Amino acid sequence: MSFLAKVYDVELRNIMKKFQNNVVVQDFNLQVEQGEFVSFLGPSGCGKTTTLNMIAGFLEPDGGDLLIKGQRMNGVPPYKRELGMVFQTYSLFPHMTVAENIAYGLKLRKVNKAEMKERVDRVLSLVKLPNVADRYPKQLSGGQRQRIAIARALVIEPSLLLLDEPLSNLDAKLREELRDELKRLHHEIGVTTIFVTHDQEEALSLSDRIVVLNHGFVEQIGTPLEIYNEPASEFVHTFIGKTNRLEGEVVEVNGDRLTVRTNEGLLIHAAKQTRKFAPNQKVIAFVRPEKIQLSATESNEAENNVKGELQIASFLGSYTECEVKVGGNTLSVKVQKLIDKATEQEAAKGIVCYWKAEDVLIMPTERG
Incomplete structure (x- = not known):
């Protein structure tokens, strides 16, 4: 045949x-x-x-x-x-x-x-x-x-x-x-x-x-x-789209769920990871700007809540692009709403960035 x-x-x-x-x-x-x-x-x-x-x-x-x-x-x-x-x-x-x-x-x-x-x-x-x-x-x-x-x-x-x-x-x-x-x-x-x-x-x-x-x-x-x-x-x-890149190492592994401590000390929770990782492994955590939300208080719906200060808010028509200083990092955030001057001034004093564990992508640190 x-x-x-x-x-x-x-x-x-x-x-x-x-x-x-x-x-x-x-x-x-x-x-x-x-x-x-x-x-x-x-x-x-x-x-x-x-x-x-x-x-x-x-x-x-x-x-x-x-x-x-x-x-x-x-x-x-x-x-x-x-x-x-x-x-x-x-x-x-x-x-x-x-x-x-x-x-x-x-x-x-x-x-x-x-x-x-x-x-x-x-x-x-x-x-x-x-x-x-x-x-x-x-x-x-x-x-x-x-x-x-x-x-x-x-x-x-x-x-x-x-x-x-x-x-x-x-x-x-x-x-x-x-x-x-x-x-x-x-x-x-x-x-x-x-x-x-x-x-x-x-x-x-x-x-x-x-x-x-x-x-x-x-x-x-x-x-x-x-x-x-x-x-x-x-x-x-x-290369495809914009992302936030946070270097760190794995501190806990539980099936497809990970906890990563960044070099600046942030704890980031990630879920539904397809790659296998081990404790103490050097990794990079990625979060897309559109996956991050902003709030005056912590969210009970998201595993990741970090406090920061709003640095810049740029109105771009269909969304507002924000830069939020979180410890030693600056996070890029896209929100589908207009941030007026009063809100921007208030957020400069303190604001919470929150996102779900499923929206975090963990990759091993690439060499060479």
């Missing part, structure tokens, strides 16, 4: 890339299912764009195998890979109209004029710009130009869509709008998509799975919830 190996839309097997003696991607393994939206997330220089360029065929891997639809792509030029790519810069031809820009890939494929017009009109409607076909790129806003770049990638009906930080040149409001458009487009079309970004919010909101990269290595692959709530390393936890 023979068993056929599962065919993925994209598969990376031990991919490695170096420039001279500098290894920029190492031992990269990934399987992307049909219709998945996968994001490569990490700081500048972590290898995410290099990996995307290898999938596109603009760079050749120096080790490992790269497969698309089960076919080995090492050495296959980009134009034979049947994929669409959207770059950070719009890369539109300034002397061509919007319609001509979008149709460029169809002309290379010798699609007849009637079908070409129908497909151009369809993608313009899809990106919600049905009336700009006769305009030139300079007559469009930045957000409109990026939509046209996406339309040009989609019009060839690729089996794989690659997006290289397509929102990074836009202002905050446009980024948010186009991010929502990308999510809508993916739901409507269902094309397998690989998206490169250094923006955590983009990755969390758009992705089915996220690949977190650091110095060319894969730190973790998981769903947005897994990446945020169950980070595999300190790097993942501190």
Whole structure:
């Protein structure tokens, strides 16, 4: 009896890339299912764009195998890979109209004029710009130009869509709008998509799975919830969102519950820990700012209550970000309410930060 190996839309097997003696991607393994939206997330220089360029065929891997639809792509030029790519810069031809820009890939494929017009009109409607076909790129806003770049990638009906930080040149409001458009487009079309970004919010909101990269290595692959709530390393936890980091050592272990004494003397209770710890082990306790509440008195609902002094309260629209000095630490706290000047002055004299034991993540102190 023979068993056929599962065919993925994209598969990376031990991919490695170096420039001279500098290894920029190492031992990269990934399987992307049909219709998945996968994001490569990490700081500048972590290898995410290099990996995307290898999938596109603009760079050749120096080790490992790269497969698309089960076919080995090492050495296959980009134009034979049947994929669409959207770059950070719009890369539109300034002397061509919007319609001509979008149709460029169809002309290379010798699609007849009637079908070409129908497909151009369809993608313009899809990106919600049905009336700009006769305009030139300079007559469009930045957000409109990026939509046209996406339309040009989609019009060839690729089996794989690659997006290289397509929102990074836009202002905050446009980024948010186009991010929502990308999510809508993916739901409507269902094309397998690989998206490169250094923006955590983009990755969390758009992705089915996220690949977190650091110095060319894969730190973790998981769903947005897994990446945020169950980070595999300190790097993942501190890179994804904001957190409070408190170093200390374990003083008591009771099943999945721990008590940690920080270096500054705070006792922190943690529950539902998946890792195993031992007494006297050096650890780091993490608490997300949104998990901490503020009160004038101690809470009976939370195992962790610490007294501090409010230093700064910054109103940021949907929440107020506070800095509270607790012993030798400063805790970042996000609360869903406005703190007025009178409350701020009162809290500067003394306030209680409280949070549940289940909201504390304990990790072993990383070495090297």
